Amino acid sequence: MSNFLSKSLARIKPSSTIAATQRARELAAQGRDVIALSTGEPDFETPEHVQVAAIRALTGGKTRYTPTHGIPELRDAVVEKFRRENGVVYTREEIIISNGGKQVIANAFMATLNEHDEVLIPAPYWVSYPELVALCGATSVIAETTAANGLKLTPEALERHITPQTKWVVLNSPGNPSGAAYTRDELRALAEVLLRHEHVWVMSDDIYEHLVYDAFEFATIAAVEPRLRERTLIVNGVSKAYAMTGWRIGYGAGPASLIKAMDVVQGQVTSAASSVAQWAAVAALQGPQDFLAARREVFKQRRDLVVDQLDACVGLACARPEGAFYVFPSCAGTFGKRAPSGKPIQDDATFALELLAAEGVSVVHGSAFGMPGHFRVSYAASTQSLVEACKRIQRFCAELSPC
Structure with a gap:
């Protein structure tokens, strides 16, 4: 089969964000309590007037x-x-x-x-x-x-x-x-x-x-x-x-x-x-654009919540970004410590995997974005989910032990 596939395929890797989200879905399907903060997708509904326009186009x-x-x-x-x-x-x-x-x-x-x-x-x-x-x-x-x-x-x-x-x-x-x-x-x-x-x-x-x-x-x-x-x-x-x-x-x-x-x-x-x-x-x-400001204010509140909670975690440092719906904390302060599973945290990929295994929180490791030592959190999720996810991340970081 390897000789059949294009050489172009060998030059690229699967999307890490899609892979992390799919892994979270698989664990949830198995009955795990998983909070997926790995995908960049607003939890809001498409505006009603847009839906109506689609229906009119269909009919x-x-x-x-x-x-x-x-x-x-x-x-x-x-x-x-x-x-x-x-x-x-x-x-x-x-x-x-x-x-x-x-x-x-x-x-x-x-x-x-x-x-x-x-x-x-x-x-x-x-x-x-x-x-x-x-x-x-x-x-x-x-x-x-x-x-x-x-x-x-x-x-x-x-x-x-x-x-x-x-x-x-x-x-x-x-x-x-x-x-x-x-x-x-x-x-x-x-x-x-x-x-x-x-x-x-x-x-x-x-x-x-x-x-x-x-x-x-x-x-x-x-x-x-x-x-x-x-x-x-x-x-x-x-x-x-x-x-x-x-x-x-x-x-x-x-x-x-x-x-x-x-x-x-x-x-x-x-x-x-x-x-x-x-x-x-x-x-x-x-159509109407006024809803954008209201949703933007919700995202701002979520950003501030996540930044404040993650920046308080042992071993993490989280900057307050200007936009989008992501934060990109450093987890370098956790390297060299041992996860609850007993596995040493050596890099950002291990951090993300162990966080998912221990607490059921799905994030994307920073190396996927060309910057090791970090991880990405999407706050395009409900405020309730973000509050719970931050508690779990804080607990995970607090329970890390020296190697």
Whole structure:
């Protein structure tokens, strides 16, 4: 069988976040009391007006193939969203609708990357970035960040890692797994570097843009520095802010030539996204937006709860991020101690496995995101579940013993 499989498959690994979530489901199916904080999926329902729009699309016969790059009505809604919320002007031809934000990213990489090309990715990073780069036969260049700079890429690090082979730099703000978000001034400083390197394109993954807290103002680099617009791809979607993860609608905005190339890829891989989901997304972008503030306040309260509780744990240190719905604590202070099972905790993977075994709390180890010594907690769960999970994590850390 190994000779039958593609060599490309050997270059990539299964998603660690999906694997952790699946393991939690399996244990729950076996009767274990498991709290899964390993997946990035809001526990809110899709807004009612969006559901109604989907039903109307179904009963109205809007169930057939659509243009590969999306229905005109949704692309126009995306154009208006960028004008209204981000101050960036696009045309319909500069928009593509895909089966989730992940496909937008995959389309872009498949349409542009060749062997020996490099993609600059700050760590910690979303698990799929380097895997999609590898699938295309290109190379990920990882730029490490530190707690001192808020787990964000600095202009100095960006300059240091750019080479003649660099084709893309990926910016995810607010970020998964850290929740770190770039200020307008931080983006402007990065843009100054990128303006000196005209061969480098920017992939701005803005999927968590509506989830920022404490008066933080979201900004996207194409708006901060308009001179980068013609080599920037903005990736976004309705999954996170609108609680539409299962609807699988993402969208990309960039130069028409790039969007056309991505459309060619998508046309051969999946064709268009679901017609019904596209009409639901039109309602999401054009309909009432007031519920976003209320949900954002709930997420902020959950963030503060989780940060305060985890930062009080023996051996953990948890920063308070600007956005998204993740925290990324350091668990390095637990290394060298013994878990209740008697197994020594040697790294973040062992920490996550032992926490699941002892307390039934599922998290994702930091090495999966390119930053060992940490773990990711998603607070996109009910407050009741988070309170109980934090108690269990505190108990687990308190019961660790010297080796």
